[in-house]
Amino acid sequence: MAQTINTAVTRTDAPRKVTGTATYAADVLPAGMLHGALATSSIAVGTLTSLDTSAAEAEPGVVAVLTHETLPDYKTVKGFYAGGPGSASFWPMEGPEIKYAGQPIAYVVAQTAAAARRGAQLISAEYEVGTPNIHMDPADSFVIGAQGDNKGMVTTKGDIDAGLAEAAQTVDVEYTTPFQHHNPMEMFSATAEWRGDRLTVWMPSQSVRTLRGGIAAAYDLPETSVRVISPFVGGAFGSKAGITPYTMLTIAAAKAVGAPVRLIVTRPQMYTVATFRPESVQKFRLGADANGKLTAFEHIEIAQTSQFDAVVNPGTHITRAMYASPNIHTEQRLARSDTNTGGFMRAPNEMQTFFGLEQAMDELAHKVGVDPVEMRRVNDTDRHPVEDVPFSSRSLMECYDSVSEGFGWQNRTPEPGSMTDGDWLVGYGCATATYPTNILASNARVRMQGTGNAYIELAAHDVGTGSYTIFAQIAAARLGLPVGACDVVMGEADLPVAPLSGGSTTAASAGSAVHDACLRIARMVATEVTARSEGPLAGLDPAQVTLDDGVLRGPGGQSQPLVEALAATAAGEVEAVGEFRHPALTDQLIRATFAGGYGTAGPVTPEFAMFAFGAEMAEVHVHRWTHEIRVPRLHGSFAAGTILNRKTAHSQLMGGMVWGIGSALHEITEVDKPRARFLNANIAEYLIPVNADVREVRVEMLDEQDDYVNPLGVKGIGELGIVGTAAAIANAVHHATGKRLRKLPIRMSDLV
Amino acid sequence: MRNFDYHRPTDIAAAIEAARADGAEILAGGTTMVDLMKIGVWEPQALVDITSLSELEGYDVGSDRITFGALARMAEVGDDDALKTAAPVLTESLWKAASPQLRHAARLGGNILQQTRCPYFRDTAYAQCNKRNPGSGCAALDGGETNLHAILGGSDACVAMYPGDFAQALVAFDAEVTTKGPGGARTIPFADLHVLPGDTPHIETILNRGEIVTGITVPVTGALKASHYLKARDRESYAFASASAAVGLDMDGDTVRDARIAIGGVAAVPWRARAAEDSLKGGPLTEETAREAGRIAFADAVPLEGSEYKIKLGADVVAGALMTAHARATGGE
Amino acid sequence: MTKSSKPPKPGLSRRSFLGSSGAVGAAMGLAGSKAQAQDAPELAAQEQRHISLTVNGQRRTLGVEPRTTLVEALRDVLGLTGTKIGCNQGQCGACTVLLDGRRINSCLTLAVTADGADVVTVEGLADPTGNxxxxxxxxAENDAFQCGYCTPGQxxxxxxxxxxxxxxxxxxIREYMSGNLCRCGAYPNIVAAVEAVRDGQEG
Incomplete structure (x- = not known):
């Protein structure tokens, strides 16, 4: 059954998803359920001076209106960037303070969703209004690290000014990226049901254990009293990782009314009650010699953060790993403004920084007069440029060679504006993608039956990534069973520990724990059958028995399929908990993960730097009359270690590239500056790509072996696809039009 | 959404009677009405569902006039092959609008009364909106974001943009709207249906309370056959126009006999560019004259902060649309 | 939310938000009615209208308010949760159902306006034996989804x-499938799935 790995396996949850029987959180309707709705602040900064709830209370069907004065108490949850499980450190409805527009100010419970939402509309508030700033001021930025200090947030190697002085060509450029919102198709929701002191929460989550731990702590409950259930998640992309205000308010509301309450957050409210991608400025100073070889590399990232958290997503830690340079300087800076706290949104450190880096490289290549692909080749490196350790594997140029050939890069004529197709200007652009291989501890329980079934259980999540399928594949391959005989149960906090599904880690970390559980099962079965008097393996030293594609093999060529051996044991059934503990994981990191946190090691260990790589090429058309920008072709070649499922991996990489089209050409959360409100808080005016925007997307997955990252050799692919896309498109726009656009998104209005 | 009374009359007299009541609104496809009711912008006390008035359904592509019932669906009309040949601007302005689902629900009578997408109008958190709350001011003009607002036809009270597509085709080709109301039946030139915001942006059309749009008529002209709707948008589909043009040409050899130009995505109401049309009549249609017509169409535009691009974009879209219409008029397409 | 100049309300007591314990009890009975009343489940206590729908070939009578949308009637009254709400504003297509054979957004359709209509949801597509x-x-075969949330509508x-x-x-296909947003970016696979079915029907 080894062929189940690295093949195209149809999702095991596909039948449920195509029939509407996959149960998402808001599909659960507990008996007696009431409906919640949020009223939110119209102002961004100030104090609530009065809140008139009388009209809402008089609305037929409304059962209760909760305010900061009437909400049942619970302990405040610490924010993620302060080391806690919360999406932010500031919790609304604890007092009259308003710190961002769209902050919840009241919670209405009613018999129907429509009555609850109407009740929320009927609440009127008065405020003492302060003066807000929704945009950061990059001039007012500061350096701060995740621990509140600036450790690791500044890198200096060599002498950047000397490197620039000796360069044949330099670029000194600044790129800006906007606020963006995840906008998963599934709206945020939470359903809470109390039975005495026992609480059940249904909520789409990327981290059920984070949720459970935080909720239990807030109510001083043992974790055994809290169930968190999230079997299917309708897209997350970073937005469903932490405990959010709407979760805690719904739990409190259910407690207050003594009935289950479900809140479905409205699409506009989704823009303010959870996280987003902060706006940023990316400053680059690069120098190169006459061959394009870098002599200086400086990157300063300034990212927006709220007034009450320090959102540190250190993109400079990724860019500095990219290209060899004798002189390197990076700084990770923040600047505050009046919003809720941002967070991680698909490739949170990489999307915006690579939009900058890969355009800067293109600009420099243009100045030097070398082909953009050659520019990357001469600066490729097999050692981390700052940490000076080798990469565990790095197939960047193999990716470029692969994508160049399929795309037809050689047909590109270098001069901007030199290629046309009818009324369309044509441009080709390329860019590098990379994503760090993050390592987290994980457990997984596997129960195998001699009748030929296996059950795989872990508190991991399938947010559309295909985890249900790949865990079944791993177990099937190891245990020698058909994929369909391996049943995966996930999305419940009570299951064995698995990490937060973020940072492209689930397949690598949790998958390795599944793998380990299968090996343990094999050892247990081998121990029992070798001790028996009969059977092919009888009498052998169990330590000498190995598992090979579902078959137990002795040193002398003896063999028995694992499932047959298991059937011969007394119980005919065996269960094991597997563990993934990479040598780079310290006790502290493992404990953090087990406590519901994100205890990640990597991407740089004392031995190796671990990254997945890719190369993308975009063909862009710009219309002569309408100036519309379209992407008829987008190709990417990626090397990310072992590919477990070629079908779902292809989808993930393709989906990332589609996100890149969105970032390049569509996505921006617009703002109303005077009142510091997000202006296009919907999905008609916050543009994301529609079907017609996505034409030929070609994904190649190269073979790459990496024995260091984990036993499966898996790196992450969930985010890799988006990383180079926006820059590749921007570079192609420059090639088509001669216009260098250093901000996202790139719109018609920039090209008239 | 506020709750409301719901009526579904089966004859038009009863519908008019129900619709003339204070607080009553007419409901057809509901794609605008229900949306605005949900977000609390509109709060009618009663809805009069006219979709049982079967005499308002259907449409007819005749040789001298094309008539649409008010209840004809955007999808059925936009996908009609005969109409595609007879009047491409009509089908193109329909199928390039909204989504298939919305076009199946939305009716033409409601579509022409489509509401602005001005974010300040649509978000009741903004106290200032003269259209939603007369006399309260305009948040857009009070330091707000104006990159999507009207650069033609706006006023100091309101710069909300009319977002529709089909209406541009109707205004360019001298369509008429038929109505029935408490005062009887009447025919309204489409160009007169919408009124400029002026000091009273909450008054959007000349329709009276209880007056129901029953149909739309478009006279068949030479320019209608060689017509085109060009819609420029950052997203390929399911997006409002950043700028659009509904144009048509009737050529006499190399000379423009008749030209029609209306521009969308830029004005407070459906916007006919008559001076631009006149600039073309009697002369040749070349890339140069097309571009000049585009410039003339925006000669009176008043750009707001962030919407300066619309003048150049709009002019280019007019020119591009004319080139396609010219190809159609001369058998080039 | 509207700003008003109404006088501030004195501080509410911790208990004043509950109308009465009776109200909660009544609400619990009603909201749980889905599982209990098979004939005419109802959504709320007041301003009920009874409508009948043929849902996936089955005639259903149900009580709704005039403001109840079709998608809420399907999900919260009839318990047919296969139809998803992605925006509730007609902007994403997740709630697409066939209403008298036409695809529409059920979030922008008032249930009362669908009285007497034929509705097909994702639950009505497989044949009775589950094929x-x-x-x-x-x-499924073309991996035309990832998270699966937009899938019933797609x-x-x-x-x-x-x-x-x-x-x-x-x-x-791309143009006429553009009314259904897919945030996972499965669009090329969705097109492939439509082509496969089209070709299968032709063959």
Missing amino acids: LHPMQQAF ILSAIACIDEGHAGDAAE
């Missing part, structure tokens, strides 16, 4: 796309 509709099969839209004659080539 998947060809479009469901094609979506599938109904895709079926309509072919029925309407808008699946001529990939470009036409």
Whole structure:
């Protein structure tokens, strides 16, 4: 059954998803359920001076209106960037303070969703209004690290000014990226049901254990009293990782009314009650010699953060790993403004920084007069440029060679504006993608039956990534069973520990724990059958028995399929908990993960730097009359270690590239500056790509072996696809039009 | 959404009677009405569902006039092959609008009364909106974001943009709207249906309370056959126009006999560019004259902060649309 | 939310938000009615209108308010949660169902306006023995989704796309499937699934 790995396996949850029987959180309707709705602040900064709830209370069907004065108490949850499980450190409805527009100010419970939402509309508030700033001021930025200090947030190697002085060509450029919102198709929701002191929460989550731990702590409950259930998640992309205000308010509301309450957050409210991608400025100073070889590399990232958290997503830690340079300087800076706290949104450190880096490289290549692909080749490196350790594997140029050939890069004529197709200007652009291989501890329980079934259980999540399928594949391959005989149960906090599904880690970390559980099962079965008097393996030293594609093999060529051996044991059934503990994981990191946190090691260990790589090429058309920008072709070649499922991996990489089209050409959360409100808080005016925007997307997955990252050799692919896309498109726009656009998104209005 | 009374009359007299009541609104496809009711912008006390008035359904592509019932669906009309040949601007302005689902629900009578997408109008958190709350001011003009607002036809009270597509085709080709109301039946030139915001942006059309749009008529002209709707948008589909043009040409050899130009995505109401049309009549249609017509169409535009691009974009879209219409008029397409 | 100049209300007591314990009890009975009353489940206590719908071939009578949308009637009253709400504003297509054979957004459709209509949801596509509709099969095989949330709406839209004659080539499919957003970015696979079903029907 080894062929189940690295093949195209149809999702095991596909039948449920195509029939509407996959149960998402808001599909659960507990008996007696009431409906919640949020009223939110119209102002961004100030104090609530009065809140008139009388009209809402008089609305037929409304059962209760909760305010900061009437909400049942619970302990405040610490924010993620302060080391806690919360999406932010500031919790609304604890007092009259308003710190961002769209902050919840009241919670209405009613018999129907429509009555609850109407009740929320009927609440009127008065405020003492302060003066807000929704945009950061990059001039007012500061350096701060995740621990509140600036450790690791500044890198200096060599002498950047000397490197620039000796360069044949330099670029000194600044790129800006906007606020963006995840906008998963599934709206945020939470359903809470109390039975005495026992609480059940249904909520789409990327981290059920984070949720459970935080909720239990807030109510001083043992974790055994809290169930968190999230079997299917309708897209997350970073937005469903932490405990959010709407979760805690719904739990409190259910407690207050003594009935289950479900809140479905409205699409506009989704823009303010959870996280987003902060706006940023990316400053680059690069120098190169006459061959394009870098002599200086400086990157300063300034990212927006709220007034009450320090959102540190250190993109400079990724860019500095990219290209060899004798002189390197990076700084990770923040600047505050009046919003809720941002967070991680698909490739949170990489999307915006690579939009900058890969355009800067293109600009420099243009100045030097070398082909953009050659520019990357001469600066490729097999050692981390700052940490000076080798990469565990790095197939960047193999990716470029692969994508160049399929795309037809050689047909590109270098001069901007030199290629046309009818009324369309044509441009080709390329860019590098990379994503760090993050390592987290994980457990997984596997129960195998001699009748030929296996059950795989872990508190991991399938947010559309295909985890249900790949865990079944791993177990099937190891245990020698058909994929369909391996049943995966996930999305419940009570299951064995698995990490937060973020940072492209689930397949690598949790998958390795599944793998380990299968090996343990094999050892247990081998121990029992070798001790028996009969059977092919009888009498052998169990330590000498190995598992090979579902078959137990002795040193002398003896063999028995694992499932047959298991059937011969007394119980005919065996269960094991597997563990993934990479040598780079310290006790502290493992404990953090087990406590519901994100205890990640990597991407740089004392031995190796671990990254997945890719190369993308975009063909862009710009219309002569309408100036519309379209992407008829987008190709990417990626090397990310072992590919477990070629079908779902292809989808993930393709989906990332589609996100890149969105970032390049569509996505921006617009703002109303005077009142510091997000202006296009919907999905008609916050543009994301529609079907017609996505034409030929070609994904190649190269073979790459990496024995260091984990036993499966898996790196992450969930985010890799988006990383180079926006820059590749921007570079192609420059090639088509001669216009260098250093901000996202790139719109018609920039090209008239 | 506020709750409301719901009526579904089966004859038009009863519908008019129900619709003339204070607080009553007419409901057809509901794609605008229900949306605005949900977000609390509109709060009618009663809805009069006219979709049982079967005499308002259907449409007819005749040789001298094309008539649409008010209840004809955007999808059925936009996908009609005969109409595609007879009047491409009509089908193109329909199928390039909204989504298939919305076009199946939305009716033409409601579509022409489509509401602005001005974010300040649509978000009741903004106290200032003269259209939603007369006399309260305009948040857009009070330091707000104006990159999507009207650069033609706006006023100091309101710069909300009319977002529709089909209406541009109707205004360019001298369509008429038929109505029935408490005062009887009447025919309204489409160009007169919408009124400029002026000091009273909450008054959007000349329709009276209880007056129901029953149909739309478009006279068949030479320019209608060689017509085109060009819609420029950052997203390929399911997006409002950043700028659009509904144009048509009737050529006499190399000379423009008749030209029609209306521009969308830029004005407070459906916007006919008559001076631009006149600039073309009697002369040749070349890339140069097309571009000049585009410039003339925006000669009176008043750009707001962030919407300066619309003048150049709009002019280019007019020119591009004319080139396609010219190809159609001369058998080039 | 509206700003008002009403006088501030004195501080509410911790208990004043509950109308009465009776109200909660009554509400619990009603909201749980889905499982209990098979004949005419109702959504709320007041301003009820009874409508009848033929849902997936089955005639259903249900009580709704005038403001109840079709998608809320399907999900919260009839318990047919296969139809998803992605925006509740007609902007995403997740709630697409077939209403009298036409694909529409059920979030912008008032249930009362659908009185007497025929509704097809994702639950009505597989045959009674559980065999998947060809479009469901094609979506599964082509990996035409990831998270699966937009999928019921995509599938109904895709079926309509072919029925309407808008699946001529990939470009036409892309345009006529653009009313269904997919945030996972499965669009090329969705197009492949529609092409597969179209070709299967032709063959």
